[in-house]
Amino acid sequence: MDKRKIEELQSRRDAIRASTSAAAIDKLREQGKLTARERIALLLDDGSFVEMGVHAHSAHPSLRERTPADGIVTGHGTIDGRIVYVAADDATVLGGTRGRVGEIKIARVRDAALRHRKPFIALMEAGAARVQESFGAMAANMGARFADHFRMSGQIPQLAAILGPAFGGPSFTAAQSDFTALARGTGVMGMSGPLVVKVGTGETVTPDAIGGADLSETVTGQADYVGDTEADTLRSLRTFLSFLPSHSGELPPVVEAKPAAVDTEEGREKLRTLIPDIGRQAYDMKRVLSLIVDAGDLFHYRPRYGPNLITAFGRIDGQPVGFVASNPMARGGVMDEKTAQKARKFVDVCDAFHVPLVFICDAPGFLVGPDIEKHRMVSLAARLLNTVCAASVPKITFVARKAIGLAYLAMCGRAMRPDYLAAWPGAHFDVMGPEAGVELVFGREIAAAPDPAARKAEIMARLDEQSSAYEAAAQGWIDDVIDPAETRDAIRQALAAAADSRQPGFKHRIDP
Template sequence: MDTELIAAVHARRAAVLAQTPEDKIARLRAEGKLPVRERLEVLLDTGSFREIGLLARSQLPELRERTPADGLVCGSGSIAGRPVYVIADDPLVLAGTRGRVAEAKTARVRALALAERAPLIVLSEAGAARLQETRGALAAGLGGGFAQHVRLSGRVPLVAVMLGAGFGGPSFQASISDVTFQVRGTGFIGMSGPKVVKVGIGQEVTAEQIGGVQMSAETTGQAHVVGEGDAETLRAVRRYLSYFPAHSDELPPRVPARPAPCETPEGAAALAALVPENQRRAYSAHRLLELVADEGSLFELSAAYGRSMVTALGRLGGQVVGFVANNPAQGAGALTEKTANKQRRFIDLCDAYHIPLVFFTDTPGFLVGPEIEKQRMVSLCGRLMNSLLSASVPKLTIVLRKAVGMAYLAMCGRSANPALIAAWPTAFFDVMGPEAGVMLLHDKEIAAAPDPAARKQEILAALAAQAAATEAAALGLIDDVITPGETRQRLLETLARAAGGERPGFRHRIDP
C-alpha cells in the first residue's frame, strides 16, 4: 500500500488524540476528574482497548473541526481477561453532548455487545443530545438507543457509571441498566438539570440538590454504588463484574474457596454471640454477613437506600451468591417501601444471571400507617412477591429471630419453596408481633385480671412457646433448627446439591 496513505491515516489518528487543549484537561483535573481516555485506562486491562470510530466527526460543517471522535470514545477491551464493550462521553468536546454520528457509534457498539454477548459499560458525563443536531423535526427520530439498551437487558451485564452531570438521556439510560455507579460530588442523576428546572418552573436548585448522592443514593435509590472519585469508582466496576457471567448463557464464575471468619474460633464465638435473645436488642446484619461469607468477598448494593435491609453480592465456598438480610440495627429490620424496591430489584438481578439467593430473616413486619400507604406499599409488595415467587435460582432461608406475617413470606418463607429453610434457636414465627397479638386477642382478659401486667406476661410466655422454632420444626414447617456454628456448612451443602439443577439461559430483563 502507498506509504503516503498509511502516513495520512496515522496523522489523522494523532491529530484526533492531540486535539483537546491542555488547558481544558487541566481544568478537568482541577475538578478531581480524569480525561476520558485515562478513565478507560483505569477501567480496562492494560493495552486491551480497541477504539471504534476514532476518526468520526460531526456532520455539521461548523462543528466538524471541533468534534474529535464526535465527543464519544467507544470500543472493546477486557476486564480480568474477559471481553467487554465500553461507551464513554468526552466532556471536553462540546460539553459531552452527543451528535448523530456519536449516536451511530453507540448503536454499533450495542449491536456488537449483543452479537458477541459481552458486558456493556457506559461512562456518562453530559452525553445528552446535541441541540444543534436534534432540534425541530429531527427530534421525531430520537430514542432508538433506549430500545437497543432494553434488548440487551438480562442478556449481558449492563453497567452505567455517572461521572459527571448526566441529566436527561444519560439518566434514563442508567435506569434501564443493571446497576448504576455514581461519583460523589461530581456525578449527578435526574430528569432535568438546574437550568431546565429554572426555565420550566422558575425554581433555583443546584445539581447536588436535585441529583447528587443524597438524592440519588439515599432518597430515590437510583444509584446503587457510590464511589469517591473517578479511579475508585471505575475500580469498583471491575470488581462488580467479577461476580457476573459474561452473558446469560453462562453461570457466574467460580473462584477458589476462601475460609470465612466464622470458621476460626474467634469468628465462631462472635457469630454465636451476635444475635441477642432479647427481641428488642439490635445487631448489625453487615457483621453477620462478614462472618458467614468467604473472607473479603462482600460487595454491597444500595447501601444508603432502605437501610433496614442489606443486599450484597458475596461468595460461599467460591460460589457467587446474593445475600438478602434484614438489618435490626436500622429501623428494627422492618420492611418499607424502600426495602421492597431494593429487594425486588436485587432478586431480579440475581435471577437473571443465575446467582443463588441466601436470605437471613429477622423482621418485625412491614411498616404500617398512612404515610407508608401513600407510597403504594401494597402494590410494591405485590411486585416484590412476583419477583420472589418467579425466581428460578436456588433460594436458601435462615430465620435468625423474628419471622412475622407477610414479611416472613417476603423474606423467602416456606411458601416461596426455598431449597433450605432452617432457623436458629432464637427464631419465632407468628402472624404478627407478640405484643400486638396479645393486645388484640386478650385485651379484655388482661384488663380484668387482678394483676394485668403479670397476666400479660403469662400470655406472652405461652405464645412464645407456641411460636418457637422447635415448634415450627415439630409441625414440619421448616427443615431444621440449626446452631450459628452449623449455618455456613448447611448453606454450602445445600448450594452443592442445588447446583445440579442449574440451567443457564435468558430469563428476563431487569426492571427499573
Template sequence: MDKSLLDDLEEKRRLGKAMGGPEKLQAHAAAGRLNARERLDVLLDPGSFVEISVLARSQLPELHARTPADGLVCGYGTINGRIVYVTSEDRTVQAGTRGRVAEKKTNRIRTLALKHGAPYITLMEAGAGRFQEISGAIAADVGYRFLEHFQMSGKVPQCAVFLGACFGGPSFTAMQSDFVSIVRDNGYIGMSGPPLVRVGLGREVTMEEIGGAVKSARETGQADYLADDERSALQSVRDFLSYFPSNADEAPPSAAPEPAPVDSEEGRERIAALVSENGRKPYKGDELVSLLVDGGKLFPYRASYGRSLFTGWGRINGEVVGFVASNPMVLGGALDDKAAIKARKFVDICDAFHIPLAFFIDCPGFMVGPEIENKRMVSLAARLLNTMAGCTVPKATIVIRKAIGLAYLALGGRPMDPDVIVGWPTSHFDPMGPLAGVELVHARAIANSDDPDALRAELIEKAKKDADCYRAAELALIDDIIHPAETRTVIADMITRTAATRKTGFKHRIDP
C-alpha cells in the same frame, strides 16, 4: 500502497484521539478529573482497549473540525481477562453533548455487546443530545437507545458510571442498567438540570437539590454505589462484574475457595455471640454475613439506601451468592418502602444471571402507618412478593430471630419454595408478633380481667411458646434448627445439591 495514504491514515487517527485539545484537557485535569481515555486505562486491564470509530466526527460543517471522535471514545477491552464493551464520554468536546454520529457509535457498541454476549459499560459525564443536531422535526427519530437497553436487559450485565452532570437521556438509560456507580460531589442524576427547571417552573434550584450523588445514593436509591472519587467508581464496576457471568447463557464465575472467618474457632465464637436472644438487642446484618463468606469479603448493593436490609454479593467456597439480610440496627430490621424497592431489584438481578440467594430473616414486619401508606407500601410489598414467587435460582433461608407475617414470606419463607429453610435457636415464627396478636385477639378479656397485666403477661408467654422455632421444627415446617456456626455449611450444601438442575439462558428483563 502509496506511503502518503498510510501517513494520512495515521494523521487522521492522531487527530481523532486529540479530544478537546491541550487547553481543555489541562483545565479538565486541574479540576481533579480523569479524561475520557484515562478512565478507560483505569477501568480495563492494561493494554487491552481496542477503539472503534476513532475517525468519527460531527457532519455539521461548523462542528466537523471541533469534534474528534464526535466526543465519544468507545470500543472493547477486558476486565479480569473477560471481554467488555464500553463507551466513555469526552466532556472536552462540545461539553460532552451527544451528537448524532456519537449516537451511531453507541448503537454499534450496544449491538456488539448483545451479539457477542459481553457486558456493556457506559462512563457518563454530560447531559443529553447536542441540540443543534437533534432540534426540529428530526427529533421524531431519536431515542432508540432506550429500546436497545431494554433489549440487553437480563441478557448481558449493564453498568453506568456518573462522573458529571448527566441530566435527561443519560439518566434514563442508566436507570435501565443493572449497576450504577456515582462519584461524590461530581455525579448528578435527574430528569433535567437547573436551566430547564428555571424555564419550566420558574424556580431556581441547584444540581445537588435535583440529584446530587449523596441524594441519589441515600434518598432516591437511583445510585447503587457511592464512590469518593473517579478511580473508586471505576473499580466498583470491576468488582461488580467479578460476581457476574458475561451473559445470561453462562453461569456466574467461580473463584478459588478461601476460608471464611467462621471457619476458625474465634469466628465460631463471634457468630454465636453476635446475635442475642433478646430480640430488641440489635446487630449489623452485613457483619453477620461477612463472617460466613470467603475471606470475609462482600460487595454491597445500595448500602446507603433501605438500610434496614443488607444486600450484596460474596462467595461460599468460591461460588457466587447473593445475600439478603435483615439489619436490626435500622428500624429494628423492619421493611420500609426503600428496603422493599432494593430487595426487589436485587433479587431480580440475581435471578436473571443465575446467582443463588441466601436470606437471613430477623424482621418484625413491613412498616405500617399513614406515612408509609402514602408511599404505596402495599403495592411495593406485592411487587417484592411477585419477584420472590417468580425467582427460580436456588434459595437458602436462615431465620435468625423474628420471622413475622408478610415480611417472612417476602424474605424467602417456606411458601416461597426455598431449597433449604432452617432456624437458629433464637428464631420464632408468628403472623404478626406475640404482642400485637395478644392485643388483637384478647383485648376485651384483658380489659375485663381482675388483673389485666398478669393476664396479658400470661397470654404473651403462651404466644411466645407457640411461636418457638422448635415447635416449627416439630411440625416439619422448617428443615432444622442449626448452630450459627453451621450456617456456611448449610448454604454450601444447598449450592452443591442444586448444581445438577441449575440452568442458564435468558429468563426475564430487569425492571428499573
C-alpha cells in the same frame, strides 16, 4: 501501499487522541476528573482497549473540526480477561453532548455487545442531545437507546457510571442498567438539568438538588454505589461484574475459594456472640455476613438506601451468592417502601444471571400507618413477593430471630418455596408482632383479669413457646434448627444439593 498514506493514518489517529487541550485537561483535574480515555484505561485491563470509531466527527458542517470522535469514545476491551464493550462521554467536546454520529457509534457497540453476548458499560458525563443536530422534526427519530437497553436487559449485564452531569437520556441509561455507580462531588443524574428546570418551572436549583450523590444514594436509590473518587467509582464496576456471568447463557464465574472467619473456632464463637438473646436488641448484620462469606468477598448494593435491609454480593467457596438480610441496626430491620424496591431489583438481577440467593430474616414486619401507605406500600410489597416467588435460582433462607407476617414471606418464607429453610435457635414465627397479637386476641381477657400485667406475661410466655423455631420444625414447616455458626456449612450444602437445578439461558427482563 504508499508509505505516506500509512503515515497520514497514524498522524490522524495521533491528532484525534491528543486533541484534548492542556487547558481542558487542567480544568478536569481541578474538578477531580479524568479524560474519557483515561477512564477507560483505568476501568479495563492494561492495554486491552480496542477503539472503534476513532475517525468520527460531527455531521454538522460547522462542527466537524471541533468534534474529535464526535465526543464519545467507544470500543471493547477486557476486565479480568473477559471481553466487555464500553462507551465513554468526552466532556471536553462540546460539553459531552451527543451528536448523530456519536449516537451511531454508541448504537454500534450496544448492538455488538448484544450480538456477541458481552457486558455493556457506559461511562457518562453530560451526554444530552446536541440540540443543533436534533432540533425540530429530527426528534421524531429519537430514542433508539431506550429500546436497545430493553433488548439487552436480562441477556447481558448493563453497567453505568455517572462521572459528571448526566441529565435526560444518560440518566435513563443508568436507570435501565443493572448497576449504576456515581462519583461523589461530580456525578449528577436527573430528568433535566438546572437550565431546563428554570425554563420549565421558573425554579432556580443546583445540580445536586436534582440528583447529586446524597439524593441519589439515600433518597431515590437510583445510584447503587457512590464512589468517593472516579477511581473508586470505576473500581466498583469491575467488582460488580466479577459476580456476574458475561451473559445469561452461562453461569457466574467461580473463583479460587478463600477461607471464611467461621471456618475457625474463634470465628464461629464471634458469630454466636453477635446474636443477642433479647429480640429487641440490635446487632450488626453486616458483621454477620462478613464472617460467613469468603474473606473480603462482600460487596454491598445500595448500602445507604433502605439500610434496614442489606443487599450484597458475596462468595461461598468461590461461588457468587446474593444476600438479602434484615438489618436490626437500622429501624429494627422493619421492611418499608425503600427496602421493598431495593430487594426487588437485587433479586431480579440475581435471578436473571443465575446468582443463588441467601435470605437471612430478622424482620418485625412491614412498616404500617398512613404515611407509609402514601408510598404505595401494598403494591411495592406485592411486587417484591412476586419477584421472590418467581425467582428460579437456588433460594436458601435462614430465620435469625423474627419472622413476622408478610415480611417473612418477602424474605423467602416457606410459601416462596426456598430450596432450604432453617432457623437459628432464638427464632420465632408469627402473623404479627407478639404485642399486637396478644392485644388483638386477648385484650378483653387481660383487661378483666385481677392482675392484667401478670395475665399478659403468662399469655406471652405461652405464645412464645408456640411460635418458636422448635415448634416450627416439629410441625414440618422448616427443615432444621441450626447453630448460627453452621450457617456457612448449610449454605455450602444447599448449593451443592441444588447445583443441577440451574440451567443457563435467558429468563426475563429486569425492571428498572
